[in-house]
Amino acid sequence: MADSSGAEGVAARYNPLDPGYSSEIYDVFAQAHREAPVFFSPLYNVWLITKYDDIWTVLKDPKRFSSSMSTNVAAKDPDEVIAIFKEGWGQVSTLVTCDPPAHNRYRGLINKAFTPRRVNEREEFIRSTASRLVDAFVDEGEADLIWNFAYPLPMTIIADILGVGDDDLDRFKKWSDDLVARLSFDLPKERLIECARSLVDFQKYFDGLLTEREANPRDDMLSDLVRARIEGAEPLNRGEMLSMIQQMLVAGNETTTGLIGNMVSLLLEKRERWEALCADNSLAAGVVEEALRMETPVQGLFRVTTEAVEFDGVKIPEGAQLQLLYAAGNRDEAEFENARQFDMKRGNAAAHLAFGGGAHFCLGASLARLEARIALETLTDRLPDLRFAIDQAPHRVAHFFMRGFEKLPVEWGSAK
Ligand code: HEM
Structure with a gap:
């Protein structure tokens, strides 16, 4: 033995x-x-x-x-998958899978959109989105917190930052899920093919939007990407832009969804934790950090x-x-x-x-922190009676390195 x-x-x-x-x-x-x-x-x-x-x-x-393989655990792709990738832009390396000095160029082009100041400008929008999501299920007395709240909140915010509105959120969710799934081990070939198809669909969709922004720039991140210039550095090519958007979609969603689910679960595990937060919302920022430490999403x-x-x-x-x-x-x-x-x-x-450190320190850390704090403030304010559902069990995400819930059934008796 x-x-x-x-x-x-x-x-x-x-x-x-x-x-x-x-x-x-x-x-x-x-x-x-x-x-x-x-x-x-x-x-x-x-x-x-x-x-x-x-x-x-x-x-x-x-x-x-x-970092050249920082997210890459998958074995070599089968030929069918490689053939699908050839219909798109392939797997271009930017940001997270890139080392200095190339990394500095990508980061320099995008950093300013995620500074704490720029992120804080979105506070009202994040708060109203969180409230609107709760409005939609508050009368039900029960909900899957992931599907109804923890997934659509960060997805709506990143869609807004990119400038794509929220009509296509379910499509983004599918792409984001498939792009994250690809990063785990041991996927069956059929699933790898499905994920490759998602990547190419995603690339074609955003290529169309980027072309449109080249002709008619707006005040959004897609327009920033097509206009992005650093003195002495090449502008981004289309494959690089798509790779960066892909990382924001993947890195910004599943992770924050995971954090919100993990936080709520940690708080509900012991009633006194939830009640302490309901009594004093100023604890929320600290709770976010402690939850990131205790149940690290990545x-x-x-x-x-x-x-x-x-x-x-x-x-x-x-x-x-x-x-x-x-x-x-x-x-x-x-x-x-x-x-x-x-x-x-x-x-x-x-x-x-939880956000890594050094050159690759999470680009979206300020945004994730703000979204998570607002999520807690909204839930404790609107659903102080929140608890785990009695007759349905939570389900964890199955993944090599993501930790979160796929399903987190909750219920409440009274609400505001
Ligand atoms: C709770 C939420 C989040 C967690 C736990 C998380 C975690 C991480 C971690 C651990 C890294 C470091 C990668 C490494 O070690 O190589 C990272 C990088 C990154 N994150 Fe996040 N992230 C979160 C939210 C976000 C959001 C909201 C965005 C949206 C913009 C984002 C975008 C990125 C990007 C683009 C990188 C790569 C940065 C680089 O390589 O320079 N993340 N994240």
């Missing part, structure tokens, strides 16, 4: 695609921290980095740890070593794929005292790694 301790023991337990894994995940991280903070998973051919400080070492050093992304490296005596060869387990770093006792405890007033909660 295999030894259940040490690096091999931890590796044997590390399987995000095992349905039982989600309930033991934090025990696996704790064992890793005690026995093997850096370990190799033969199942996924990836090195796992679990300690807060080690993750930062990687994040600060893009020369030795490249559990970890990837890097490739450009030379042989060593962590505390563990040697990793050049060309190896690493997964930075942000979720494990967020449970590291060396950084967060009583890391397993949900503490709404934790002083250093915002030091979490």
Whole structure:
């Protein structure tokens, strides 16, 4: 029988695609921290980095740890999938899968649209959208919080930022789901084909809009992209624009949906947490940070070593794929005292790694934080009696590195 301790023991337990894994995940991280903070998973051919400080070492050093495959866990695409990609613009590398100096150009062209000041200008729109969503189901007495609230809120906001209105939200949802699904392991060929088809449909749809914006620019991000210029740098080509839009659609939705579901679940788990927030809404910003730490929506992304490296005596060869387990770093006792405890007033909660760090620090962090805070303020204000539905169980998303709910049934007796 295999030894259940040490690096091999931890590796044997590390399987995000095992349905039982989600309930033991934090025990696996704790064992890793005690026995093997850096370990190799033969199942996924990836090195796992679990300690807060080690993750930062990687994040600060893009020369030795490249992002070229930062989201790419999938095996080689089958020929049918490659043929579908050829109908579109292929997989162009920008932002998250790009290293400096190329990365600086992309980031420079888009950063200003997501500064805290620009994001805060959207506060009223986010608030009215959240309220409108609650209006639509408040009389029902029950709802799936994901489908009715946590998914349409960020989707409506990113659609507005891009400048596409909300007529096509369900199409965006399908594309976003398929583009995220592609980033997991072990998809059957039929599903890979469906996802490739979605990517090409998405590209054609936005190509049409970008062409339209070239002729008639508006005050929106699609127009910003077609006009974007940095002195001395090439303007973006169409493939690059589409890749950046794709990242905003994917990175901005499923993640924020995950955060909203995770927050509400953490709060409802213990009634006193929910009631404390209902009594004092000023706790909301801290709750957002603590929820990001405790139930990290993007559990970890990837890097490739450009030379042989060593962590505390563990040697990793050049060309190896690493997964930075942000979720494990967020449970590291060396950084967060009583890391397993949900503490709404934790002083250093915002030091979490849920948005990554360094050059690739999440572009949408300010937006996600604002949306999540408004989501909490709206729900506690309108549905103070919110609780888990008695007769329906929540369902988690099945994915290699996303953590959130696919379904979160809730109910309430009285509402405002
Ligand atoms: C709770 C919500 C969110 C979470 C947990 C999250 C998480 C992350 C993480 C961990 C990274 C780092 C990638 C890496 O390590 O390589 C990242 C990057 C990124 N995020 Fe987010 N994100 C969220 C919301 C958003 C939103 C709302 C947007 C919309 C604009 C967005 C856009 C991006 C982009 C474009 C990058 C790549 C940045 C770069 O490589 O320079 N994210 N995000």
